[in-house]
Every structure is written in C-alpha cells, then in structure tokens.
Amino acid sequence: MTEKITIAVVGSGYVGLVASVCFAEIGHQVICVDNDEAKISSLRDGEVPIYEEYLPELLARHRNKSIEFTTDLHAATRRSQAIFVAVGTPQSQTGSADLSYVDAVASEIARSITEYKVIVEKSTVPVYTNEWISRVIERNGVPRDLFDVTSNPEFLREGTAVVDFLHADRIVIGVENERAATLLRAIYEPLTSGRYYQTVDAVPGVRSSVDPPPILQTSTKAAELIKHASNAFLAMKISFINVVSNVCEAAGADVEEVSRGVGADARIGPKFLKAGIGYGGSCFPKDVAAFRYVAEQLGVDFGLLREVEKINAEQKRRFFQKVRSALWTFRGKKLAVLGLAFKGGTDDIRESPAIDLIGQFLMEGCIVSAYDPAAIERTKQVLPPSGTLSYAKDAYEAAGEADALLILTDWQEFVELDLDRLRYTLRYPIVIDGRNLFDRVIMAQHGFTYLSVGRAGGV
Numbered sequence: 460m461t462e463k464i465t466i467a468v469v470g471s472g473y474v475g476l477v478a479s480v481c482f483a484e485i486g487h488q489v490i491c492v493d494n495d496e497a498k499i500s501s502l503r504d505g506e507v508p509i510y511e512e513y514l515p516e517l518l519a520r521h522r523n524k525s526i527e528f529t530t531d532l533h534a535a536t537r538r539s540q541a542i543f544v545a546v547g548t549p550q551s552q553t554g555s556a557d558l559s560y561v562d563a564v565a566s567e568i569a570r571s572i573t574e575y576k577v578i579v580e581k582s583t584v585p586v587y588t589n590e591w592i593s594r595v596i597e598r599n600g601v602p603r604d605l606f607d608v609t610s611n612p613e614f615l616r617e618g619t620a621v622v623d624f625l626h627a628d629r630i631v632i633g634v635e636n637e638r639a640a641t642l643l644r645a646i647y648e649p650l651t652s653g654r655y656y657q658t659v660d661a662v663p664g665v666r667s668s669v670d671p672p673p674i675l676q677t678s679t680k681a682a683e684l685i686k687h688a689s690n691a692f693l694a695m696k697i698s699f700i701n702v703v704s705n706v707c708e709a710a711g712a713d714v715e716e717v718s719r720g721v722g723a724d725a726r727i728g729p730k731f732l733k734a735g736i737g738y739g740g741s742c743f744p745k746d747v748a749a750f751r752y753v754a755e756q757l758g759v760d761f762g763l764l765r766e767v768e769k770i771n772a773e774q775k776r777r778f779f780q781k782v783r784s785a786l787w788t789f790r791g792k793k794l795a796v797l798g799l800a801f802k803g804g805t806d807d808i809r810e811s812p813a814i815d816l817i818g819q820f821l822m823e824g825c826i827v828s829a830y831d832p833a834a835i836e837r838t839k840q841v842l843p844p845s846g847t848l849s850y851a852k853d854a855y856e857a858a859g860e861a862d863a864l865l866i867l868t869d870w871q872e873f874v875e876l877d878l879d880r881l882r883y884t885l886r887y888p889i890v891i892d893g894r895n896l897f898d899r900v901i902m903a904q905h906g907f908t909y910l911s912v913g914r915a916g917g918v
C-alpha cells in the first residue's frame with residue numbers, strides 16, 4: 460500500500476479536472492485549483508462543467524473527502540508535495556504555444572515554496588519549457604535544491620478521458636533526478652502496480668484491465684518532445700488518410716475498404732485512419748503548429764507538418780464544395796446539421812470543423828437547424844440562435860423540412876438513428892456525411908442520396 464500523497468493540480472479544465480478526480484480515485488489527497496471563481500464555486504457544489512463519462516460519479520465519490528476545490532494557489536502549493544500545472548497553452552499569433560499562463564502559475568508557485576516541491580508540467584508544452592519554469596522559480600528567490608521541474612504529459616482523449624487516464628497506454632515521466640522520479644512513481648503506483656484495477660469499485664471501463672500501464676522514465680526534454688511528436692504523428696495519420704480518401708474518390712474506390720486494409724498492418728494500425736472533414740479540437744491544430752514552430756526555432760525545417768495543416772484545411776473546403784454541388788445554390792436552403800463538437804463523446808467545440816462550416820453556410824444565406832447530444836450550450840456562446848440559426852432538441856427536429864442533412868461529428872447516437880423516420884422528416888432525402896457513419900448500400904436502400912468522404916459519387 461502506497462502513501463497518500465497530497466497533490467495540487469492547477470487548472471481545472473478537461474485535463475486538470477480529470478487528473479484531479481483520478482488522482483483522488485487512486486488514493487491521493489487532491490487540491491484542485493483554478494483562478495476562475497465561478498468554476499471553482501460550481502465544482503464545490505458538485506456541478507461538473509464538462510461532459511465526460513464517469514466524471515460526475517467520481518467527483519461525487521470523492522468530493523468533500525479526498526478532493527477539494529480552491530482559487531488559493533498559495534495555500535495549495537504550501538500543502539502539496541507535487542504541483543501539477545494543467546493550465547491552457549493556446550496557440551499564439553505566430554503559431555507558437557502561448558506559455559503566459561504557465562509563466563504566471565510558475566511565478567505564483569515560486570512565491571509559496573518554503574520546502575521541497577516537485578512541479579509537474581501536465582500541460583502540453585514545447586521542449587525547454589522545464590528550463591524556463593526553473594528560471595522563473597529561481598528568479599523569485601527559491602533555492603535550486605528546494606524544487607524540481609518535471610514533465611508528465613497527458614495523453615487522455617476527450618470523451619474517454621477518465622478511462623484513458625486510469626488506464627493509459629504509457630505513463631511518461633520526464634525527470635532529471637531520482638528524488639523527483641520517486642515521487643512521480645509513487646503517485647502512479649496504484650496504476651502501475653495494477654493494484655487499482657483489483658478494487659471492487661474501480662471504474663467499469665478499466666476494472667478488468669490486466670496489463671497495468673508501463674512507466675517510461677525519460678529526460679524532461681524527451682518527455683516534452685514525446686507529447687508534441689505523438690500529437691503531430693496522429694494529426695499526420697489523419698491528414699494522410701484524408702488525402703488517400705481524395706484519391707479514392709477520384710479513382711472510384713471506397714476509402715473505408717482501403718483504410719481497413721492499410722490499418723490491418725500491425726506496423727500501421729487501424730486507429731486514426733478514418734477519413735472525414737479534418738481534425739479539430741483544442742490539441743491537434745495548436746500542437747502541430749507549436750511543434751513546427753519549435754523545430755523552426757531549433758533550425759529544423761519540419762515542412763511535413765505544414766503539409767499536414769494544409770491538407771486539414773483543404774479537407775474542410777472540399778466538404779463545403781460537396782455540399783454546394785449537392786444543393787446547387789445556398790441562399791434560403793435549410794440545412795440540418797448533426798454534430799457541433801469536434802468529435803463524438805465530448806461537448807468541446809474548440810477548433811471544431813462543424814462550427815467553422817456552420818459559419819460558412821450562414822454566410823452563404825443558408826438556414827441552419829443544428830443538433831448535438833452535448834455541445835449545444837457551448838455552441839450558443841459562439842453562435843447564438845438567430846433568424847437563420849436554431850438549435851433542435853433532437854436529430855429529427857433538426858431534419859424537419861430540411862433540404863439536406865449534414866453529419867459533422869461522429870456521435871454514436873447518429874449511427875443509431877431511425878433511417879426511415881429521418882427520410883420522411885427531411886424535405887429532400889439528401890445526406891452529406893462528413894464522418895462516414897453509414898453504409899452506402901443501406902442508405903440507398905432507405906432511399907437516400909448519400910454523399911460521404913472518399914467513397915466515389917453518391918448512391
């Protein structure tokens with residue numbers, strides 16, 4: 460049995476909140492910090508600000524016991540052995556990562572250090588950030604032997620964040636000495652030893668796990684690079700299959716078949732080989748740009764990543780053109796849009812291709828009725844309802860009298876739609892599927908004109 464470690468997590472967003480709740484779940488005492496007072500106060504009331512499976516249950520299990528919420532970073536630092544920094548690292552004008560939140564947190568932490576602390580970069584940050592954080596802390600008068608800065612990048616995926624955290628493919632710890640490594644290893648011990656998975660009330664998705672996640676101990680710089688390289692590689696895989704899908708369209712082949720065949724090669728693997736309207740979200744676009752920028756700064760031309768970005772933008776444009784050629788003219792046409800989130804299973808709309816496309820359709824004079832199982836409220840904040848944009852309570856309401864139905868997010872709920880009901884609800888049975896959710900033959904049997912990605916023509 461490991462000791463209960465007191466951990467502060469700074470930033471209670473998708474990563475910080477999930478990490479906090481999961482650290483509590485594996486037996487630690489967690490102080491979850493954010494400078495957004497409204498967020499902290501609703502978390503204290505037990506309200507979960509994001510849509511994520513198992514998060515409400517775990518929060519309810521640990522709230523007022525092993526997890527507490529505060530805006531007081533000073534007190535949280537004082538009381539903790541490790542401080543995980545999980546604030547945002549958005550993209551700046553130049554494409555580089557904006558590290559001002561990390562900088563601000565580092566200075567604030569520094570002012571509260573009176574005994575040894577391990578500061579952990581949980582946010583995705585460029586290589587060398589650990590050295591900057593150390594410099595900031597030292598500049599604030601903290602002796603070098605009172606702290607270590609480490610890197611523990613997060614690989615969770617929104618939509619399956621809790622399960623991903625509790626059963627990661629690997630846990631990367633970037634450290635420069637054994638003292639810091641020992642603490643990080645102790646924090647993750649309930650997972651790496653497999654002990655957590657034996658507990659009766661472990662999260663269902665991970666309870667039966669037999670293989671505990673391995674810990675990869677690297678240098679801090681390597682850990683920082685692992686995260687950027689991983690995300691850049693995944694984005695590249697998506698852009699790759701998207702170009703292949705365009706070749707398939709031109710050649711009259713089905714990219715789903717091609718993707719199955721390519722992905723069956725163990726050296727390639729089937730994941731992230733799904734053609735669509737391009738990647739989005741709060742990570743891939745900014746991390747690809749940031750990694751490209753870092754490489755440039757280090758004198759390395761990572762032109763491959765420029766191409767990945769170009770293909771991604773082009774994929775969205777091609778979808779827009781597909782809708783245009785299906786409808787001929789746009790002005791006054793009613794579009795039913797299914798999906799707002801950047802992917803299924805989350806309410807996150809950051810850099811969602813759907814939001815961008817809706818904006819373009821509205822500019823062309825379309826009337827849009829949109830539905831998403833989780834992301835409507837967030838979307839209303841950036842695209843408020845208007846004379847030409849409304850939000851529906853379900854897919855069928857959105858489809859009512861629409862000239863075409865567009866699928867922009869891969870929600871499982873959409874796969875399970877009653878196709879006959881949908882067919883009779885639409886004014887014209889045209890479905891333009893940006894996520895290849897349906898079988899073309901089945902759609903044809905149900906009387907749809909079905910256009911998708913990388914599958915030649917319509918049926």
Ligand code: NAD
Pocket residue numbers: 469470471472473474475492493494495498532545546547548560563564581582583584613614615616617741742
């Ligand atoms: P987020 O925007 O959801 O959350 C960031 C939180 O930090 C916000 O609640 C904000 O109020 C808080 N914050 C900002 N400045 C603060 C300060 N000075 N003191 C206290 N709190 C502060 O962001 P996120 O999606 O959780 O991402 C956080 C980091 O993790 C980013 O670097 C991101 O790239 C990385 N990451 C994200 C994901 C993901 O799927 N979202 C996955 C892996 C890694």
